[in-house]
Amino acid sequence: AQTVTQSQPEMSVQEAETVTLSCTYDTSESDYYLFWYKQPPSRQMILVIRQEAYKQQNATENRFSVNFQKAAKSFSLKISDSQLGDAAMYFCAYRPGANSKLTFGKGITLSVRP
């Protein structure tokens, strides 16, 4: 069974600082897809960034980047220059194949201090 673990329920960061959110997963697949989603108080889930397992280069989207460690099955999200609008719940997600089920971790609540 594939599982996604986000062990930190909450984190806090000072505005303009950098924060890293952790995620680990368990799989026997060699190729798969990993995602980070953001859920602000509005409840609307938004894709932040994604990574394909066979691509060794870490994905980057503006202030968001990932540290993908395939051997360690780790997929952490780094948010640089944190902004008040980054405050939300963040979910790590895993998909084993192109047309497969998307499995989420329990999420982490990020607060940003002004």
Next chain:
Amino acid sequence: GAGVSQSPSNKVTEKGKDVELRCDPISGHTALYWYRQSLGQGLEFLIYFQGNSAPDKSGLPSDRFSAERTGGSVSTLTIQRTQQEDSAVYLCASSSQGAWGEAFFGQGTRLTVV
């Protein structure tokens, strides 16, 4: 439509009643997911439809829960004989076929069983 549409946005029902929650996915999306999110918690997978394949129902918590997807488009999640523990936000998502099929989420239906 422009996005995934769920209705109703809020539903209050009496314990023991049946409820139907509707999801209109993005046109052309072959995959459709239902998730349940209790207050401040993670996303619990319920069911996954992919094209004409048999749905993955492995997340349905009991036989009171069922879902169907008609014509490969609209989906209805039905909860029979609702219980108070069924109170949650029910989220629907759809994605296109293929490796990078990003899952787009609706705003969810907040179900309250009184």
